[in-house]
Amino acid sequence: MPTLLPMAFDVEKVRARYPALSDGRSWLDSAGGTQVPQQVIDAVAEVLARGVSNVGGDFDSSRRAVSVVAEARAALADLTGAPGPECVVFGPSTTALVYRFAGVLAAGWRPGDEVVVTELDHDSNVRPWVQHAQRAGATVRFAPIDPETGSLPAERVVELIGERTRLVAVTAASNLVGEVPDVAAITRRAREVGATSFVDGVQHCPHAEVDVAALGADFYATSAYKWSGPHLAAVVAADPWSLETLNPDKLLPSPDEIPTRFELGTAPFESLAGVTAAVDHLAELDPAATGTRRERLLASRRAVVAHEDRLAALLFDGLAELPHVRRVGRPAGRCTPIAAFTVPGRAPAEVAGSLAERGINVSAGHGYAWQAVRALGLGEEGAVRAALCHYSEEADVRRLLDALGDLA
The missing domain is CATH 3.40.640.10 (Type I PLP-dependent aspartate aminotransferase-like (Major domain))
Structure with a gap:
């Protein structure tokens, strides 16, 4: 599995602003809700x-x-x-x-x-x-x-x-x-x-x-x-x-x-x-951004999207290398850094529970995508969902892939 090249986006500085992330877990449940930085708490x-x-x-x-x-x-x-x-x-x-x-x-x-x-x-x-x-x-x-x-x-x-x-x-x-x-x-x-x-x-x-x-x-x-x-x-x-x-x-x-x-x-x-x-x-995520808040938001978002796309590529490629994991849905064009998957023979809730024991937060179920889970042939039990965001890091993705590998 290739190592990602470092980019200008300093995810460690971003993560340091989030008190909840200091617990040592990999928070890959952002599609269900993100954590908040100290300035929001304040x-x-x-x-x-x-x-x-x-x-x-x-x-x-x-x-x-x-x-x-x-x-x-x-x-x-x-x-x-x-x-x-x-x-x-x-x-x-x-x-x-x-x-x-x-x-x-x-x-x-x-x-x-x-x-x-x-x-x-x-x-x-x-x-x-x-x-x-x-x-x-x-x-x-x-x-x-x-x-x-x-x-x-x-x-x-x-x-x-x-x-x-x-x-x-x-x-x-x-x-x-x-x-x-x-x-x-x-x-x-x-x-x-x-x-x-x-x-x-x-x-x-x-x-x-x-x-x-x-x-x-x-x-x-x-x-x-x-x-x-x-x-x-x-x-x-x-x-x-x-x-x-x-x-x-x-x-x-x-x-x-x-x-x-x-x-x-x-x-x-x-x-x-x-x-x-x-x-x-969000406007401060790119420290080099200048101008109005709207302009700084757009610049910061571009930096975030580049960071998320790199991690998503690592996640998607890594899942494809696991023969016992089936990724659900493979959009051909632009997609957000979310991966839904199943492990045949194991209920999604069981897989999510196993990952939780390894310190990895993912969700399991239909995610209220009620029509989609049926159209994709999943049923009400849905799938496991791992979601990345701006404070996700490469170690989170590798931790997930390693844990899934151990489920083989």
């Missing part, structure tokens, strides 16, 4: 320690709350390339936010209307649309993945989009096999027929230079805990007009301006402070 603690009050008060702790929310919206706009902070809607999870938006976007659906979803998606970007379509009497069309590779060619989605299509939901990166579809081609066709596009960016955002305009997404969802932030999610609109035209159910005295009309209850101020700190951390 940001959350500072808000709680200094004191924060609800917005609307004429005193410092209330003004701090207003500032925390504004800074978090600006940070998400920089991270995703949104036109401005007013396009950022926060919520407790991506699943909750998709249901929130499904409720308002489906309000005008009628029998004969059509909704397009895919077998590649996490169920949070499938089930809410399916359920609302069924209530409205609309037709649901599923774009199938390739059962051998797990790939989703854009034409398989595009050919389902017609004049009666009202919404197209598609992931920008699979949480199971790492497939990165040609989202721009899909959303371009959706715009041609006047359909809304809702893009799940939960697994995409940690591993790409995100630009909602380039993707063509009307709405783009991301979860902060997948890129070193707190457990909080956001839906980013391509332009404020997209939000202005929607009127979600809300309490009568709640604010009616965007984006707060979409947010239920009091904001989690300490978590929002952590979101801003996480974005700032």
Whole structure:
């Protein structure tokens, strides 16, 4: 197995910022959630320690709350390339936010209307649309993945989009096999027929230079805990007009301006402070990067992607050399650093348990990729999933491959 050449990205300096990584384990479960750097921990603690009050008060702790929310919206706009902070809607999870938006976007659906979803998606970007379509009497069309590779060619989605299509939901990166579809081609066709596009960016955002305009997404969802932030999610609109035209159910005295009309209850101020700190951390991953935060984010992301691609190549090649391990899905094009695999004769949970005993954190199961596991012939027990991120290192990959080799 070849040794990887050193690169400019200093992963050891990055890892030193993460207290959790000092436990000696290999954290290869980032697709399910990342750990957080000290500056995120400090940001959350500072808000709680200094004191924060609800917005609307004429005193410092209330003004701090207003500032925390504004800074978090600006940070998400920089991270995703949104036109401005007013396009950022926060919520407790991506699943909750998709249901929130499904409720308002489906309000005008009628029998004969059509909704397009895919077998590649996490169920949070499938089930809410399916359920609302069924209530409205609309037709649901599923774009199938390739059962051998797990790939989703854009034409398989595009050919389902017609004049009666009202919404197209598609992931920008699979949480199971790492497939990165040609989202721009899909959303371009959706715009041609006047359909809304809702893009799940939960697994995409940690591993790409995100630009909602380039993707063509009307709405783009991301979860902060997948890129070193707190457990909080956001839906980013391509332009404020997209939000202005929607009127979600809300309490009568709640604010009616965007984006707060979409947010239920009091904001989690300490978590929002952590979101801003996480974005700032991501912008610092390339110490040579200069310019605005958006510019530094793009430069840092390029360095991260190069680092992850090197490790992913080592992982994929190493799995291919293990005759008793079957990798599930082999996307032909661009993919994120995720590998799903099985060991014939052993349940995925058993394999994950064995790896845990060796100090390796991986996940096992369907990962809520409910349609994909069936299309790939896996069943509900799913597969083992190893996922790399910016703080993963070569030793983690080799440790996993060695442990899998011992399972032969």
